[in-house]
Amino acid sequence: MCPQIPLNLRNPAALTKHIGTHILFGNRARLGDNPCGFCLSTDGSCKIWLDRRRGKNRSVYVDLARSRCPNKSKLSLGQPKDDKVRCTNKPIYCPIEDCADTVPAFWTYNLLIHLTKVHGLEGPRLTKYKELYEVSAEELKFMKKEETKIRNSRTTAAKLQRNHDWTISEAHRITPPKQ
Numbered sequence: 001m002c003p004q005i006p007l008n009l010r011n012p013a014a015l016t017k018h019i020g021t022h023i024l025f026g027n028r029a030r031l032g033d034n035p036c037g038f039c040l041s042t043d044g045s046c047k048i049w050l051d052r053r054r055g056k057n058r059s060v061y062v063d064l065a066r067s068r069c070p071n072k073s074k075l076s077l078g079q080p081k082d083d084k085v086r087c088t089n090k091p092i093y094c095p096i097e098d099c100a101d102t103v104p105a106f107w108t109y110n111l112l113i114h115l116t117k118v119h120g121l122e123g124p125r126l127t128k129y130k131e132l133y134e135v136s137a138e139e140l141k142f143m144k145k146e147e148t149k150i151r152n153s154r155t156t157a158a159k160l161q162r163n164h165d166w167t168i169s170e171a172h173r174i175t176p177p178k179q
Contacts, residue, residue, distance in 0.1 A: 012073040020089035023109045025147045037089050037107035038071035047104040048091040085142045095129050
């Protein structure tokens with residue numbers, strides 16, 4: 001878990017917001033192309049699968065039985081009913097037909113990298129999917145405030161390592177380690 005602030009695993013929206021902050025403002029070279037939005041794992045072991053409810057309400061949800069992640073959780077994947085700015089990082093299937101349904105979901109903050117690296121999309125072919133991966137200026141501002149909260153947290157990685165026998169991975173640091 002995050003060494004900088006305590007996280008409530010019972011609140012998936014708060015968890016994904018916190019992890020999303022690491023994805024947006026962390027070191028992408030260390031995080032790789034598809035860090036997990038529930039736990040920030042970068043080793044590819046986390047696989048989030050989605051399913052669709054049957055009946056009138058065909059909403060999409062995280063398939064907890066099929067998904068693999070230590071922090072997998074029920075997460076609202078629908079559109080919010082209000083105009084509040086919030087973290088939009090959520091699992092979605094790749095919009096490219098050959099890819100959808102055959103591979104696990106991608107987190108929206110990682111989708112642009114997937115589309116460019118795996119599918120080689122650029123220009124108009126890429127912007128066709130802009131609404132799926134673009135982070136609005138308002139959301140970036142909101143997430144930057146969250147990142148500031150993490151940076152200003154009194155519980156730092158150094159304090160935790162001094163007081164506990166924990167190893168904190170590089171992926172869980174917002175700031176680069178001291179040389």
